[in-house]
Amino acid sequence: MYLLLVFRAMRNFIVVGHKATTTPSFSLEDIPGTSGRLDILCRAVTAAFVISHGIRKDVCVYLVLLGGEIPKTIRLVGETLRHLNPDERTTAALLKKALAVPATPEWAMSTSGIFVRTGGLAEVLTDLKDAKLIYLREDGADIRGLDAPGKDSSLSGEAAFILGDHTGMTPEEEALIEQAGARVVSLGATSLHADHCIVLINWFLDTNVFMSG
Amino acid sequence: MYLLLVFRAMRNFIVVGHKATTTPSFSLEDIPGTSGRLDILCRAVTAAFVISHGIRKDVCVYLVLLGGEIPKTIRLVGETLRHLNPDERTTAALLKKALAVPATPEWAMSTSGIFVRTGGLAEVLTDLKDAKLIYLREDGADIRGLDAPGKDSSLSGEAAFILGDHTGMTPEEEALIEQAGARVVSLGATSLHADHCIVLINWFLDTNVFMSG
Numbered sequence: 534m535y536l537l538l539v540f541r542a543m544r545n546f547i548v549v550g551h552k553a554t555t556t557p558s559f560s561l562e563d564i565p566g567t568s569g570r571l572d573i574l575c576r577a578v579t580a581a582f583v584i585s586h587g588i589r590k591d592v593c594v595y596l597v598l599l600g601g602e603i604p605k606t607i608r609l610v611g612e613t614l615r616h617l618n619p620d621e622r623t624t625a626a627l628l629k630k631a632l633a634v635p636a637t638p639e640w641a642m643s644t645s646g647i648f649v650r651t652g653g654l655a656e657v658l659t660d661l662k663d664a665k666l667i668y669l670r671e672d673g674a675d676i677r678g679l680d681a682p683g684k685d686s687s688l689s690g691e692a693a694f695i696l697g698d699h700t701g702m703t704p705e706e707e708a709l710i711e712q713a714g715a716r717v718v719s720l721g722a723t724s725l726h727a728d729h730c731i732v733l734i735n736w737f738l739d740t741n742v743f744m745s746g
Numbered sequence: 747m748y749l750l751l752v753f754r755a756m757r758n759f760i761v762v763g764h765k766a767t768t769t770p771s772f773s774l775e776d777i778p779g780t781s782g783r784l785d786i787l788c789r790a791v792t793a794a795f796v797i798s799h800g801i802r803k804d805v806c807v808y809l810v811l812l813g814g815e816i817p818k819t820i821r822l823v824g825e826t827l828r829h830l831n832p833d834e835r836t837t838a839a840l841l842k843k844a845l846a847v848p849a850t851p852e853w854a855m856s857t858s859g860i861f862v863r864t865g866g867l868a869e870v871l872t873d874l875k876d877a878k879l880i881y882l883r884e885d886g887a888d889i890r891g892l893d894a895p896g897k898d899s900s901l902s903g904e905a906a907f908i909l910g911d912h913t914g915m916t917p918e919e920e921a922l923i924e925q926a927g928a929r930v931v932s933l934g935a936t937s938l939h940a941d942h943c944i945v946l947i948n949w950f951l952d953t954n955v956f957m958s959g
Contacts, residue, residue, distance in 0.1 A: 584938060739934055
């Protein structure tokens with residue numbers, strides 16, 4: 534029962550990197566310029582996990598990397614995640630290690646709490662088919678309306694938040710997300726980077742903002 | 747009149763780096779390990795300024811660097827800020843340039859929108875004596891109570907938010923901040939990094955959360 538409760542409270546973040554490299558050959562001295570903007574995904578990882586005195590155990594991040602010949606996904610699991618520091622370069626070094634692991638359609642562990650496999654957004658959405666899917670897009674409904682009294686209880690179980698990178702989702706991805714039954718919600722009129730969206734979502738969940746809707 | 751309105755709406759963020767270097771001799775290959783955790787301040791800068799399609803013009807950031815022989819402060823002004831990218835290393839490189847400028851008690855420009863001088867928190871608080879000062883600390887009052895109906899209008903004018911780094915404020919700094927008349931407010935029970943606090947404050951100001959208190 535305890536395990537079940539822990540599982541149900543999990544916060545999943547899915548971040549799609551449309552040009553993000555699937556090989557470890559990028560330079561840590563120029564992450565934005567050599568990795569297909571893997572820096573965006575590094576900051577998303579930090580935003581998802583890092584708090585002042587540790588790592589959020591109840592978070593799981595899926596980084597969907599689409600900048601290679603075949604898609605790869607890196608999964609980071611808070612419960613067992615090790616070696617994550619708040620700085621961008623350290624995170625990039627962890628992802629570099631993960632990309633050096635030979636990837637197959639099955640998850641393979643790189644370092645503690647970090648896994649890699651081939652496959653993209655469709656596979657992740659299948660993994661998370663039992664979670665409440667929430668897709669962040671500027672023209673969505675106000676996120677604070679989620680779980681308001683009288684509506685169905687979107688965030689009482691496991692939730693998965695889907696975020697794009699700087700290029701936005703393709704029509705094919707939009708269709709996949711819609712077919713998966715995701716709600717489209719917005720954080721407001723100001724368009725924010727994925728990592729900043731994740732900071733806000735974590736805070737909403739920490740402070741039960743949704744419950745006060 | 748237009749200029750006055752712009753000035754009054756300014757968002758100031760003051761971040762104190764207790765061990766942050768005041769010289770440009772740190773390594774961009776190991777920012778956390780060689781700069782007295784200037785990486786924390788780099789992320790605060792990004793959180794304060796960067797949105798999806800540009801830079802926030804109405805933001806001003808003061809980085810108080812206390813890790814050298816004498817304190818220095820770097821000021822970044824959104825209205826004229828140039829060359830800021832979302833990645834940590836680029837920001838660190840801009841700060842490195844600022845620290846190479848000979849500093850005196852008067853502001854000297856480094857690159858567009860970035861200024862440096864000697865002096866620490868006391869001098870910044872004097873600069874901002876006409877702003878509403880808000881000090882973020884875990885045991886403060888709930889930030890969402892600011893500007894609630896019936897209270898005075900804390901955020902209708904220029905506001906300045908004071909944040910510490912990973913080491914917290916010293917008793918002397920606490921006394922300075924109290925004497926300056928700052929309100930002590932909290933973002934909740936989960937202790938967050940300074941950059942994540944700034945993301946939240948920007949969102950509150952963007953969406954007028956304070957007004958709905």
